[in-house]
Amino acid sequence: MSLDELRKNLSAIDRHLVDLIADRERIVGDIGKIKQAAGTGTRDYAREKEVLDMGRKQAVEMGIDPDLIENLLQLLIRSSLESQERDRVVAEGRGDGSHALVIGGAGKMGRWFVDFFASQGYATTVADTSVEDGPSRFRNWTDAGVEFDVIVVAAPLAVSGRILAQLAVLKPKGLIFDIGSLKSPLLDGLKELRSAGCRVTSLHPMYGPDTRLLSGRHLIFCDVGDAQATAAAKDLFAATMVEQLDMGLEDHDRLIAYVLGLSHALNIAFFTALAESGEAAPKLAQISSTTFDSQLLVSEAVAQDNPHLYFEIQNLNKFGLGPLDALCEAAGRIRDAVASGDEDEFVELMQKGRDYFALRG
Numbered sequence: 245m246s247l248d249e250l251r252k253n254l255s256a257i258d259r260h261l262v263d264l265i266a267d268r269e270r271i272v273g274d275i276g277k278i279k280q281a282a283g284t285g286t287r288d289y290a291r292e293k294e295v296l297d298m299g300r301k302q303a304v305e306m307g308i309d310p311d312l313i314e315n316l317l318q319l320l321i322r323s324s325l326e327s328q329e330r331d332r333v334v335a336e337g338r339g340d341g342s343h344a345l346v347i348g349g350a351g352k353m354g355r356w357f358v359d360f361f362a363s364q365g366y367a368t369t370v371a372d373t374s375v376e377d378g379p380s381r382f383r384n385w386t387d388a389g390v391e392f393d394v395i396v397v398a399a400p401l402a403v404s405g406r407i408l409a410q411l412a413v414l415k416p417k418g419l420i421f422d423i424g425s426l427k428s429p430l431l432d433g434l435k436e437l438r439s440a441g442c443r444v445t446s447l448h449p450m451y452g453p454d455t456r457l458l459s460g461r462h463l464i465f466c467d468v469g470d471a472q473a474t475a476a477a478k479d480l481f482a483a484t485m486v487e488q489l490d491m492g493l494e495d496h497d498r499l500i501a502y503v504l505g506l507s508h509a510l511n512i513a514f515f516t517a518l519a520e521s522g523e524a525a526p527k528l529a530q531i532s533s534t535t536f537d538s539q540l541l542v543s544e545a546v547a548q549d550n551p552h553l554y555f556e557i558q559n560l561n562k563f564g565l566g567p568l569d570a571l572c573e574a575a576g577r578i579r580d581a582v583a584s585g586d587e588d589e590f591v592e593l594m595q596k597g598r599d600y601f602a603l604r605g
Contacts, residue, residue: 268320269327276328280335286328287459287485292321326457329484330363336483339366339393347371347385347407348398352453352550353423357396364480366394390416394480397422401429401556408433412440419476420444425504425553427466427493429560434468434493443473448496450503459485466493498563506567508554511546513571514539 245253279286296314303313344361348354349370361368369392371385382388385407395416397404404422408430411420420442424430427446437444446466455461463486467474478488491499518528532540546554558564574593581589 265320269324272324272327273331276331279328280332285485286332287325295321322457325459325485329457329459333360333363333483334365336364338480338483339364341365342393343367343369343391344394344396345369345371345385345388345390345392346396346398348400348404349396350374351398353449354396354398356449356453356455357398357423361394364483386410390414390418392416393418395420397424400553401426401560405429405433409436412436412442415440415442418443419473421447421473421477423447423449425557426497426500426561428497428562429556431493438469443476444468444470445474445477446493447477448500457485460487462487462489464489464491464496466491466496468493497561500557501561501563501567504557505561505564506571508546508557509568509571511539511543512554513575515543515547 276286296317299313299317300310303310339361342365344366346354346358346361346368349358349368350372354370354372358368358370367380369380369382369388371382371388373383375381375383377383377387390411395411395418397407397411397420399407401424404424408420408422409432412433420437421444422430422434424446425448427434427448430446434444434446446468448464448466450462450464451458458481463481465474465478465488467490481488518525528536558568577589577593580586581593
């Protein structure tokens with residue numbers, strides 16, 4: 245057969261694959277409806293394993309790379325879960341007839357919450373300094389009023405603290421929560437809301453604005469003294485597969501100093517060292533290794549994110565300097581071991597790392 249004929253056959257197979265995927269998606273939709281009617285969970289890990297094991301077995305029998313088939317099936321499963329989760333959120337329509345205000349709704353995470361509330365049937369209003377006044381859009385959040393069933397504060401941390409305090413004066417009747425990455429700058433405002441008798445709690449989504457599937461993601465809930473408000477906030481996400489975590493306000497910032505502060509600082513140090521090394525990026529790309537590429541991928545994502553938010557996460561956390569000092573000390577110990585030729589010290593550092601990761605299970 246000629247090259248053109250082979251390509252035509254390949255295109256026909258590709259079209260058939262798309263048709264099969266479309267058929268699969270339709271079946272997935274029907275399965276989702278049955279699960280909703282029966283009140284069963286969206287995700288079935290045993291079934292997923294069965295599908296993946298079947299795929300790998302068939303791939304081996306047909307002489308195909310089993311990793312390729314597993315990756316393909318995982319992509320299809322993820323798409324199915326996204327579709328089922330989205331359909332369930334819409335079907336349950338918890339916000340039907342309700343109104344939500346997202347202060348900072350034009351920001352990245354603010355937009356995520358706007359879309360989330362809209363998918364639940366809420367009439368959603370956006371307040372953000374970057375928008376022009378219009379239907380359900382206000383440049384100044386105070387112009388929107390406070391007659392909402394839910395008010396989300398998704399502004400920068402320092403600004404969010406002031407907004408929470410202002411809301412305490414206005415005493416909204418609806419549920420109020422922030423989504424701040426830190427809680428220290430928000431404590432006064434949260435306490436004032438609680439003292440004013442408002443229904444208030446505090447959330448921290450441990451996922452980014454591009455997240456489509458909440459399965460495997462974590463959403464932290466910090467109770468500020470109103471268990472009913474926290475329960476109401478949790479109920480907003482009941483139709484999703486997000487993993488809900490309860491955490492005290494004090495514990496939150498101490499742990500976030502490592503989870504966000506340390507990881508951000510490490511990546512900033514990595515790309516700063518590269519940027520100031522004098523080595524051309526294209527030349528390094530030609531000889532990059534698996535480890536280098538993996539670190540580069542994460543660091544590049546950090547470099548593209550909001551530097552002002554990252555500074556707030558470092559600067560406004562009262563626990564923030566501890567992990568940074570530990571990072572500097574660790575880098576110094578590595579340097580000293582290399583400079584002095586102390587192989588035992590170097591090996592010991594790596595062994596401590598293995599021991600630590602073993603504790604994670």
